[in-house]
Amino acid sequence: MSWLSELHQTQPVAHAIGVLSFVCVLGMAFGSMKFRGIGLGTSGVLFAGIIVGHFGEAVDHQTLDFVKEFGLILFVFTIGLQLGPGFFAALREQGVKMNLLAFVIVVLGAVGAPLAGWIAGFDPAAVLGIFSGASTNTPSLGAATQTLGTIPGIATDRLTLPALAYAVTYPAAIIGIIGTLLLLKQILRIDPVAEASGFAAKSSRQVEPLERRTLVVTNPNLEGVALGSIPGRLEAGVTISRICHEGETRIAGETSVLHLEDRLAVIGTPAALDQFARVIGRTSDEDLVLRDESISYRRVVVTDRGVLGKNVGQLDLGERFGVAVTRVTRADLEMSAVPGLRLQFGDQLQIVGRDKDLDAAAKSLGNSLKEINETHFVPFFIGLVLGVMLGTMPIAFPGIPQPVKLGLAGGPLVVALILGRVGRIGRQVWHMPVNTNLAFREFGIALFFAAVGLTAGSKFFATVFSTTGVQWLAAGVCVTMVPLLVVGVFARVVLKMNFMDLSGLLAGSMTDPPALAFASNISGSDAPAVGYATVYPLTTLMRILAAQILTIILFQ
Structure with missing residues (x-):
């Protein structure tokens, strides 16, 4: 030794x-x-x-x-x-x-x-x-x-x-x-x-939790108005995932046109939803999520380098894939997916649409568990x-x-x-x-x-x-x-x-x-x-x- x-x-x-x-x-x-x-x-x-x-x-x-x-x-x-x-x-x-x-x-x-x-x-x-x-x-x-x-x-x-x-x-x-x-x-x-x-x-109280409500369009000034042009929507910080028109439910997009008695699935904080409801009309007890079983939601992770730095609006997932982004989760903080929110690596997006459209949207965002754990x-x-x-x-x-x-x-x-x-x-x-x-x-x-x-x-x-x-x-x-x-x-x-x-x-x-x-x-x-x-x-x-x-x- x-x-x-x-x-x-x-x-x-x-x-x-x-x-x-x-x-x-x-x-x-x-x-x-x-x-x-x-x-x-x-x-x-x-x-x-x-x-x-x-x-x-x-x-x-x-x-x-x-x-x-x-x-x-x-x-x-x-x-x-x-x-x-x-x-x-x-x-x-x-x-x-x-x-x-x-x-x-x-x-x-x-x-x-x-x-x-x-x-x-x-x-x-x-x-x-x-x-x-x-x-x-x-x-x-x-x-x-x-x-x-x-x-x-x-x-x-x-x-x-x-x-x-x-x-x-x-x-x-x-x-x-x-x-x-x-x-x-x-x-x-x-x-x-x-x-x-x-x-x-x-x-947790400082960050208000998000919730979903169904709003009915009763404001006559909104007849024929596109979602992207609704007054006060961006300021309220809410997102719209679904529209039900004459019994048919579809994914909401920025160019979707509103009509009286349309029902909207809206996501935001309680205060923001109260504010937005005054613009739209009234609140309904109906849950549009349960209305059409062919439309579902999925959580995907942003890992694609080409997406980083873009905001939700620039993704244009509605026009490209027919899906809507409703929520973004970052470091245990859940936020409404407003168009101006810029995305970072590891953000979790909740997207709404039909299964084949969700698959295509998830692929464009990366959604790689290997990447997120690397x-x-x-x-x-x-x-x-x-x-x-x-x-x-x-x-x-x-x-x-x-x-x-x-x-x-x-x-x-x-x-x-x-x-x-x-x-x-x-x-x-x-x-x-x-x-x-x-x-x-x-x-x-x-x-x-x-x-x-x-x-x-x-x-x-x-x-x-x-x-x-x-x-x-x-x-x-x-x-x-x-x-x-x-x-x-x-x-x-x-x-x-x-x-x-x-x-x-x-x-x-x-x-x-x-x-x-x-x-x-x-x-x-x-x-x-x-x-x-x-x-x-x-x-x-x-x-x-x-x-x-x-x-x-x-x-x-």
């Missing part, structure tokens, strides 16, 4: 891969253990890495650096792709309030770290690491270290202090953030499962390239001598949010099946935690059990928990914020994936991820800026 004990010298890359895999196995087994329903989940890999890094042979640092950054990129990019479609809507609805609260958390931490350092007499270089570690924000550590290296007269040993202080405070910060969520839950008597149910009910790797890697480019791009700000960079966490996240919202550029589609997204996400964060733990393990215990290490640890816990508790209590008591939004806000303001996973676990819902993604991009940028500004101020 001598070859195995010498592997770190003879084949350092193979040794690194083997150790990383062992750490992931050990950490995930540790994270899967629960106490009173609470477990560390994937963050258990970090603590496994610290233990293995302390007792095992040193792992090749270049390999660890690559694995750490690549794992982080995978994690933030996949979570950005998933949340992109709903991120900008959430930003419009509640983003200003949540980002202001996150800004307060960042400012309190940026003030608290130097204050703790001044009271305890810490080296200013260690203060930078405490600020970054207490917020579990790696990009801010990189920004602080880069800025520190540009200051004349800084000794080499002081350049290592930020990373060491970061390693000491980082694990405690993860526990501190999770502990804050538990403390808020206990103090404010919050039931996360009930809050998740209330959040889901509130979200991961498109070309656009995925294009997105990674764009994310790295944005993350490494220097951005100049007035008053700051060094240009700011979003880093390999902020850049890919921002790009993924944009691409997830856009959906496609040309024939490139940024679609990833949910299971594949989750797999990439867990894989990425596990690699990141393993690399961070192994890097910190060698000096972690020697530092953390020293007087200085204990002081760093205590200061880091205060810098972590005090801002979260202050803002958390204010948001809950004064602003009456739901725990789903609150937990996502707190986790996102600390850019802490384990806290997000923990919040999702105790609530049994992915709802905290929306709040997390709402504040994460701006928080990352603010923490990068704050770290560079702190470096300049502390070393003036």
Whole structure:
């Protein structure tokens, strides 16, 4: 077995891969253990890495650096792709309030770290690491270290202090953030499962469900008018699937002509149908869907590249195939198929017509289950390239001598949010099946935690059990928990914020994936991820800026 004990010298890359895999196995087994329903989940890999890094042979640092950054990129990019479609809507609805609260958390931490350092007499270089570690924000550590290296007269040993202080405070910060969520839950008597149910009910109320009604044409002004020319139809946002004229039911088209006493099968929200009924005439209890058995409906999936970007009206399915599009479902949101609605990859269309016509229409739309379950790797890697480019791009700000960079966490996240919202550029589609997204996400964060733990393990215990290490640890816990508790209590008591939004806000303001996973676990819902993604991009940028500004101020 001598070859195995010498592997770190003879084949350092193979040794690194083997150790990383062992750490992931050990950490995930540790994270899967629960106490009173609470477990560390994937963050258990970090603590496994610290233990293995302390007792095992040193792992090749270049390999660890690559694995750490690549794992982080995978994690933030996949979570950005998933949340992109709903991120900008959430930003419009509640983003200003949540980002202001996150800004307060960042400012309190940026003030608290130097204050703790001044009271305890810490080296200013260690203060930078405490600020970054207490917020579990790696990009801010990189920004602080880069800025520190540009200051004349800084000794080499002081350049290592930020990373060491970061390693000491980082694990405690993860526990501190999770502990804050538990403390808020206990103090404010919050039931996360009930809050998740209330959040889901509130979200569903905000989107009115669609229903179908039969309307009878009694308005004499509509005699001889084509469906496409009915006043107020587009504004009401309703669709018409069938027309019954003198006992004969047919598929409705934009050129179909109305006559008095015609009956229309109309689909829309209750409010829209009430509004449209005042234009048409009156409501009938008859259901036209049951009248003609030869007309049925089918759900088809948009996967054909030639359809993407077109709106429902441009498809012209009524004229081409004699079918009508009545509803569009996108990311669990059901919408009325108004002519101006643009289609995206993976949209589900409900189409109405006769079987042979439905077959032809479905073929034109793609309707390929293979396509919808396939991961498109070309656009995925294009997105990674764009994310790295944005993350490494220097951005100049007035008053700051060094240009700011979003880093390999902020850049890919921002790009993924944009691409997830856009959906496609040309024939490139940024679609990833949910299971594949989750797999990439867990894989990425596990690699990141393993690399961070192994890097910190060698000096972690020697530092953390020293007087200085204990002081760093205590200061880091205060810098972590005090801002979260202050803002958390204010948001809950004064602003009456739901725990789903609150937990996502707190986790996102600390850019802490384990806290997000923990919040999702105790609530049994992915709802905290929306709040997390709402504040994460701006928080990352603010923490990068704050770290560079702190470096300049502390070393003036």
